Amino acid sequence: MRDDRFQATYLIETPLDPAKVAEVMAGEQSCGTFTRVEGETDALRERARATVVSVERLDAVAAPSLSNAWLERRGTAGPWQRARIVLDFPVANVGANLPTLASIVAGNLFDLGEVTGMRLERIDLPPAYRRRFAMPAQGLAGTRRLAGVPRGVLVGSIIKPNVGLSAAETAELVSRLCDAGLDFIKDDEISADPDHAPLRQRIPAVMAAVRRHQDRTGKHVMVAFNITDETDAMRRHAELVAREGGSCIMASLNWCGFSAIETLRRSTDLALHGHRNGYGAMSRHALLGIGFQAYQVLWRLAGVDHMHVHGLQGKFAQEDSEVVESAHDCVAPLAGEVDDRVMPAFSSGQWAGTAPATFAAIGHEDLLFMAGGGIMAHPSGPAAGVASIREAWDATARGEPLEQAAASHPALREALGFFGGR
Structure with a gap:
C-alpha cells in the first residue's frame, strides 16, 4: 500500500x-x-x-x-x-x-x-x-499500570442494578466491589448523569470509596464513569474524575460521535473506555452496515483505549467466532510498526465457566473480563464471584479442567453448580 x-x-x-x-x-x-x-x-x-x-x-x-x-x-x-x-x-x-x-x-x-x-x-x-490521528492515551500498557495488574486478565464488573441507586448507594456498592477484589468497575451504558445520582455527586462519592480502599490495601481499582453527554459536559465531568484521582471514563461511542470523542481525547489522558452499544444496528445484517474491523479502526483513530467485543457463550446475538475476531482486531496494530493496541473488553453473560473457551480462542490474557451477574449473583456474594473467576482463569492458564480445580476451590465449585445449570 x-x-x-x-x-x-x-x-x-x-x-x-x-x-x-x-x-x-x-x-x-x-x-x-x-x-x-x-x-x-x-x-x-x-x-x-x-x-x-x-x-x-x-x-x-x-x-x-x-x-x-x-x-x-x-x-x-x-x-x-x-x-x-x-x-x-x-x-x-x-x-x-x-x-x-x-x-x-x-x-x-x-x-x-x-x-x-x-x-x-x-x-x-x-x-x-x-500517525496523523489520535493514539490511545493508555492502551494496553497504560491500563495495566493504572489498574496495578502487570500480567494476567483484568477482572471487572458492572454496577448493578443498572439504574436507580443514589450516589451514596452507588459508592457503597463500589466499596463492596473493591473489597471483593476487582480490578475494574464500570457504570452501565444506560446510567450516565441521572437525576437520582448526578455525576457531580456520584464521582466524588465513588472516588472517596476507591481512595479508602487504596489507603487500606494499596490497590487502585479502575472505575469507568459513564460521562456520555454533549461535549462540554463530558469534558467537565472528565476533569472532575481527574481531580478526584480517577483513572478512567466511559462514553457511548455511537451516540456521542467522532468529533465529541476526539475532543474528549485531546482534553484528557484518562483511560477512555469505548462502549459500542447500538453497534448491532450497524452490523447484524450480513449484507448491510459495518463489520467490526472497520468499525474499531475508526474509533481507534479517535483515541479510545478499550473497545467492547461482547463475550463468548454470552447473552447477545453474535457468534463466538465474531467475538474472537473482534478481540484479535483490538490487539492488532492498525498500521505496522505503530503500537496502538487497545484493551478488548469482554462482557455479556460472562462468568467463571466461560474462561476456558475465551482463553482457548484468544490465546492471551491481554483482555478485560467483565461479569455482572456472574459476580453479583454468586450464591456466596460478590467476593466469591470474583474469586471464582480468578480461580477459573488460573486453572485455565495452567491447563487444569475447571471441574478438577473446583474440588479444592469452593467459590469456583459453587459457581459451576449455580451458573452451569442455567
Missing part, C-alpha cells in the same frame, strides 16, 4: 456486473457522480479519483437481501451476485479528518441504487497516515 493511499474492503450484492458497480462506488466516493461533469478533467481524476484494486466474485443468490426501488423501477431482475471489492482512496482527499474519512468509506454507498447489499468490512491505513 502506498503512503498516500488507504484502502477499504466491501461486500456487495447486485444484479449488475460487480466490476461496473465497483467503478460506480469509486467515483461516487471521490470526485465523480453518476455522470461525468464539467470540470472533471483527466488530470483531476488522476489526482483525486478512488480506484478499484480488486473485484472478487462470490456466490449468487435467487432473491435480493434488501429491497431497492431504483432497480425495481428499471425492471432489473436477478440473479443477485455477491462480490468482495477493494477500493483505494487518496489520503489527500481526506486529510486527518475522521468524520470525513467515515463519510468516504461508509457514507452514501449504503444508498446506491446499484446494490441490494453493501457492507464495509475493513479499512487498511499506511503508517504515516495513521
Whole structure:
C-alpha cells in the first residue's frame, strides 16, 4: 500500500456486473457522480479519483437481501451476485479528518441504487497516515499500570442494578466491589448523569470509596464513569474524575460521535473506555452496515483505549467466532510498526465457566473480563464471584479442567453448580 493511499474492503450484492458497480462506488466516493461533469478533467481524476484494486466474485443468490426501488423501477431482475471489492482512496482527499474519512468509506454507498447489499468490512491505513490521528492515551500498557495488574486478565464488573441507586448507594456498592477484589468497575451504558445520582455527586462519592480502599490495601481499582453527554459536559465531568484521582471514563461511542470523542481525547489522558452499544444496528445484517474491523479502526483513530467485543457463550446475538475476531482486531496494530493496541473488553453473560473457551480462542490474557451477574449473583456474594473467576482463569492458564480445580476451590465449585445449570 502506498503512503498516500488507504484502502477499504466491501461486500456487495447486485444484479449488475460487480466490476461496473465497483467503478460506480469509486467515483461516487471521490470526485465523480453518476455522470461525468464539467470540470472533471483527466488530470483531476488522476489526482483525486478512488480506484478499484480488486473485484472478487462470490456466490449468487435467487432473491435480493434488501429491497431497492431504483432497480425495481428499471425492471432489473436477478440473479443477485455477491462480490468482495477493494477500493483505494487518496489520503489527500481526506486529510486527518475522521468524520470525513467515515463519510468516504461508509457514507452514501449504503444508498446506491446499484446494490441490494453493501457492507464495509475493513479499512487498511499506511503508517504515516495513521500517525496523523489520535493514539490511545493508555492502551494496553497504560491500563495495566493504572489498574496495578502487570500480567494476567483484568477482572471487572458492572454496577448493578443498572439504574436507580443514589450516589451514596452507588459508592457503597463500589466499596463492596473493591473489597471483593476487582480490578475494574464500570457504570452501565444506560446510567450516565441521572437525576437520582448526578455525576457531580456520584464521582466524588465513588472516588472517596476507591481512595479508602487504596489507603487500606494499596490497590487502585479502575472505575469507568459513564460521562456520555454533549461535549462540554463530558469534558467537565472528565476533569472532575481527574481531580478526584480517577483513572478512567466511559462514553457511548455511537451516540456521542467522532468529533465529541476526539475532543474528549485531546482534553484528557484518562483511560477512555469505548462502549459500542447500538453497534448491532450497524452490523447484524450480513449484507448491510459495518463489520467490526472497520468499525474499531475508526474509533481507534479517535483515541479510545478499550473497545467492547461482547463475550463468548454470552447473552447477545453474535457468534463466538465474531467475538474472537473482534478481540484479535483490538490487539492488532492498525498500521505496522505503530503500537496502538487497545484493551478488548469482554462482557455479556460472562462468568467463571466461560474462561476456558475465551482463553482457548484468544490465546492471551491481554483482555478485560467483565461479569455482572456472574459476580453479583454468586450464591456466596460478590467476593466469591470474583474469586471464582480468578480461580477459573488460573486453572485455565495452567491447563487444569475447571471441574478438577473446583474440588479444592469452593467459590469456583459453587459457581459451576449455580451458573452451569442455567
